[in-house]
Amino acid sequence: MIRKSIQSRRARETRLKIYGISSICFALIMLATLLISIGLNGYSALQQAYFKLDISVNTEKFVDDSGAPDNNKMNLFNWDGLVQSALREFFPEVKERDEKKELFAIISANAGYDLKEFVKKKALGSGSHTFSVWLHLSDDADQYLKGRLSIDIPEEDRRINNKQIAWVNSLVERDIAKLKFNKTFFTSADSREPESAGILGSVIGSALTLFVTIMFALPLAVMAAIYLEYFAKPGKITDFIEVNVNNLAAVPSIVFGLLGLSVFLSTFGLPRSAPLVGGLVLGLMTLPTIIIASRASIRSIPPSIREAALGLGASKMQAALHHVLPLATPGILTGTIIGMAQALGETAPLLMIGMVAFIIDIPTTFTSSATAMPVQIYMWSDSAERAFYERSSLAILFLVAFLISMNLLAVVLRKKFEKKW
């Protein structure tokens, strides 16, 4: 009898184990599929098609008497013309206006601007100079070189026609155009042209926003948790607060965006699209998460420690700050980083307060216009250009890497603050 029941119990245990392992495997496979597909889409954005031009320029037209570049004169100078004439030297047969237009379409529309920035950085003295410079090809040429534009479809449906393909191929054959590491992606902000667009602006925007979030939410949440655990007299008001804190954690994030819009922007008149406002809104959103985690962490500290402190004549506040809080720190930190990770990936509330704007400058202060990484991904994925598609995939990988490093930080901090008993 007993042997029979043991057998069936064992069988049940084995079945349960198989269920568990298979569900873990399923989850891992899904995760791997997701990451691999994003990775396959995004890895090509690490490279970008460049072409090399030999430029001769007389700097007298845009430097002042001392030889320093004059901004006004530089802006007026015809950089596009310089690039275009240099390019035409490779293809002397192109004469007609329409044909010329097609030729110039294979290089980036920002090539002239990039050349200007290059010259400005180089700080050439007064006089004639000859130098070579690598500039971006257009996104269509770039996609063609990466094999992401199919040439099987009819010419009129393609973003790049046969003539342009021939020019690009001839540039590649002459070793003038090639794929190089896409530095621009990591050093610039958003742009209308995929080849000039980068994530640095949104990374810095996210960093500024998260800084405000943690500065706002962490102290507030910890104080609230200590108060609710140790000072609040149990009663209807405390119950009411508790229920509301728990409810807030479940409120859809877009509601916090609306709140930010009506309170921070309309009532307080804070600037739109600013990391300051974004941080405050995300701080409000993560506040309940951190409060709940902090309370759980504080509650897990053995009451004997607190009694020991109180028995020595420590006040309630001293017992909480000197003994309970340091011991609860690992738990609070974990909760905080989970909250921060949630805030980092949040898009909806930021849309409401205008952080969805197209911003080409890298933000420098808490009130300058900025966007955030998830918003940047959202905007790129919405763009028509094929080259933005691979960029948004790469940006997603970047965001995931950011999240993983935040979680690693949580583990490290936890280990560091954890006390052995």
Next chain:
Amino acid sequence: MTSKFRTKKVEVSYGDKKAIRDISLDIEKNIITALIGPSGCGKSTFLRCLNRMNDVIENCSIKGSIHLDEQDIYGPDIDPVELRARVGMVFQKANPFPKSIFDNIAYGPRIHGLASNDSELKDIVHNSLEKAGLMDEVKDRLNDQATGLSGGQQQRICIARAIAVSPEVILMDEPCSALDPIATAKIEELMNELSESYTIIIVTHSMQQAARVSKKTAFFHLGDLIEYNDTDKIFTQPENQKTQDYITGRFG
């Protein structure tokens, strides 16, 4: 003999449930008084009234009066924080802070500002450890974690920590219940030495311990004080039948 504590008709209830009723007893100065009785008889509750540790517990209410040196400790001008500096406490389970031995002892003096500089603080710590008979055992590792010591040593750290604030009274809530006989013997010896300069009130489950260390004993049963007398009397000629039954092991 002068009284240190004088309690009159003390009644404690948790919500609707009365934990102790009508406790009136005087506790004498500089002796050891033992509180004995079966589990749930209210002896720990009574002990925690003496330094207002019950304040921390929700919905706990106290009636009656407790005077420490003729001063009502539940009076409006008494700060429980100040009271707890005068009436120290050692708990059932040794609860050193997860800090160094030195910081454990120094915590009380630090928060009360008893030392004006580092060398004074050091003196206080050394004296307290000396009095607690721990100095020889830990003098080389004052910076080690107190939680790494043995159970008996941890409990003596807690006693040293209580002494460091120079209290007048030390309350001990079953301080030896988790210790082996050797560690218990050490703590009892320590209590004897300390009773010369401190009033000690100990709650204990062990009647032998009460008989060994205390001068006076109070027997509690179901929230009532049944008998309070010299320890010798209680253990040899108890006046009450219940006391007789308890000390002879008929219940409890």
